[in-house]
Amino acid sequence: MRTGEEAIAQGAKISTLGYALLGLLARESLTGYELAARMRERIGFFWGAGHSQIYPELAKLEERGLVAHEPVEQEGKPDKKVYSITEAGWGALVGWAAVPAKPRPIRDEMTLKVYSLWAVGPVEAAALYRTEALRHEEQLAEYERIRDWMKEEWAEALRDPRTPEFASYATLRRGLGYEREYAEWCRWVAERLDSAEV
Amino acid sequence: MRTGEEAIAQGAKISTLGYALLGLLARESLTGYELAARMRERIGFFWGAGHSQIYPELAKLEERGLVAHEPVEQEGKPDKKVYSITEAGWGALVGWAAVPAKPRPIRDEMTLKVYSLWAVGPVEAAALYRTEALRHEEQLAEYERIRDWMKEEWAEALRDPRTPEFASYATLRRGLGYEREYAEWCRWVAERLDSAEV
DNA sequence: TAAGTCATGTAAAAAGTTACATGATTCT
DNA sequence: AGAATCATGTAACTTTTTACATGACTTA
Numbered sequence: 445m446r447t448g449e450e451a452i453a454q455g456a457k458i459s460t461l462g463y464a465l466l467g468l469l470a471r472e473s474l475t476g477y478e479l480a481a482r483m484r485e486r487i488g489f490f491w492g493a494g495h496s497q498i499y500p501e502l503a504k505l506e507e508r509g510l511v512a513h514e515p516v517e518q519e520g521k522p523d524k525k526v527y528s529i530t531e532a533g534w535g536a537l538v539g540w541a542a543v544p545a546k547p548r549p550i551r552d553e554m555t556l557k558v559y560s561l562w563a564v565g566p567v568e569a570a571a572l573y574r575t576e577a578l579r580h581e582e583q584l585a586e587y588e589r590i591r592d593w594m595k596e597e598w599a600e601a602l603r604d605p606r607t608p609e610f611a612s613y614a615t616l617r618r619g620l621g622y623e624r625e626y627a628e629w630c631r632w633v634a635e636r637l638d639s640a641e642v
Numbered sequence: 643m644r645t646g647e648e649a650i651a652q653g654a655k656i657s658t659l660g661y662a663l664l665g666l667l668a669r670e671s672l673t674g675y676e677l678a679a680r681m682r683e684r685i686g687f688f689w690g691a692g693h694s695q696i697y698p699e700l701a702k703l704e705e706r707g708l709v710a711h712e713p714v715e716q717e718g719k720p721d722k723k724v725y726s727i728t729e730a731g732w733g734a735l736v737g738w739a740a741v742p743a744k745p746r747p748i749r750d751e752m753t754l755k756v757y758s759l760w761a762v763g764p765v766e767a768a769a770l771y772r773t774e775a776l777r778h779e780e781q782l783a784e785y786e787r788i789r790d791w792m793k794e795e796w797a798e799a800l801r802d803p804r805t806p807e808f809a810s811y812a813t814l815r816r817g818l819g820y821e822r823e824y825a826e827w828c829r830w831v832a833e834r835l836d837s838a839e840v
Numbered sequence: 841t842a843a844g845t846c847a848t849g850t851a852a853a854a855a856g857t858t859a860c861a862t863g864a865t866t867c868t
Numbered sequence: 869a870g871a872a873t874c875a876t877g878t879a880a881c882t883t884t885t886t887a888c889a890t891g892a893c894t895t896a
Contacts, residue, residue: 461855464754467757493856500878521874541767550687550750551689555688576742610834611758614831640803675846693847694884718892844894852886860878861878864874868870
């Protein structure tokens with residue numbers, strides 16, 4: 445039973461960014477600055493936010509009692525606020541993670557450009573998609589390095605799909621497949637364009 | 643040489659949605675209503691916009707001289723405005739399509755949820771990802787039907803990568819690969835979760 | 841008679857991006 | 869000396885989403 449102040453925020457809806465932050469804080473307590481870094485490094489491939497979006501969102505989550513912060517004084521560095529997830533925050537996260545997401549367009553500008561490919565010279569276009577393939581191959585290679593590291597370091601935990609390590613690995617596998625498929629498609633586009641140049 | 647009114651808008655930047663509309667209008671002249679439908683049917687998988695975003699964007703494009711409209715009176719139906727791409731619009735489209743897009747996070751909420759998978763019960767989670775796999779398998783099947791149709795109807799045009807038909811086909815292939823990979827990943831997640839239930 | 845299609849808009853709110861603002865310490 | 873890291877914020881702007889608003893005709 446929730447009463448008083450806690451009940452006030454009951455109705456207010458949490459944004460996807462809010463859940464992303466809760467998901468990171470469920471693993472470890474972090475400052476806004478660190479959350480921005482985790483956002484880039486860990487889940488930046490499929491969700492992103494700069495610090496200008498994170499700080500106000502943390503304040504909102506705290507208002508609703510889903511996170512709490514503790515001020516920490518530091519020497520030689522500016523003071524910081526370390527945020528932790530609360531029990532209510534944990535409940536909100538679990539509730540969100542267990543239900544399907546509403547499907548939305550992926551908003552991939554490069555695919556949008558392909559739709560107008562016929563308006564561009566084939567030589568120029570082939571070069572563009574070969575460069576794009578390279579980008580995705582590099583990202584793929586980076587993910588493969590991380591995967592190998594995980595398999596070595598987390599061998600034990602990865603056997604159990606109820607660990608945060610497995611969840612990280614599953615996320616990475618999605619990136620792996622996404623980049624592999626994307627690179628392949630870019631190469632296919634470039635190859636087909638090459639055939640027109642002859 | 644551009645002078646006077648045309649020059650005024652030179653500097654103003656066109657949004658991705660603007661280019662999406664130009665890309666559709668480069669193939670055929672359309673009304674705002676039809677553009678919203680094309681958006682859903684043709685490129686909805688990787689870019690989306692409702693009519694409330696399209697009508698104002700068309701007005702902006704017209705201000706900048708990239709599209710022009712002709713009012714058409716109809717019987718039994720409300721009057722409409724048929725938009726066409728201008729030469730300036732064509733130039734803008736080609737310039738945009740020939741350069742790489744700035745990479746952005748894909749903002750896939752389902753992948754974000756996987757990152758917090760460990761917080762959810764494995765039985766519940768397995769059901770969720772099996773349902774999700776189904777969604778992507780159905781979408782894949784739909785794309786396969788369209789692909790088969792294209793290969794029959796557009797056999798001639800698809801041999802030349804400089805046709806709009808080929809561009810449509812290339813776009814579809816991206817969706818095909820994306821859904822296939824996504825479904826496969828969902829099944830993998832579900833299977834791994836099953837192993838924990840025993 | 842209720843829902844769907846055709847047709848065009850505006851308004852408000854939410855989400856996301858880019859820029860402004862400050863300041864100490866550490867690395868190159 | 870300049871750039872990067874740690875650290876937290878606000879402001880302005882753009883983009884996206886959801887809701888409001890209207891109205892004739894067609895199909896189930």
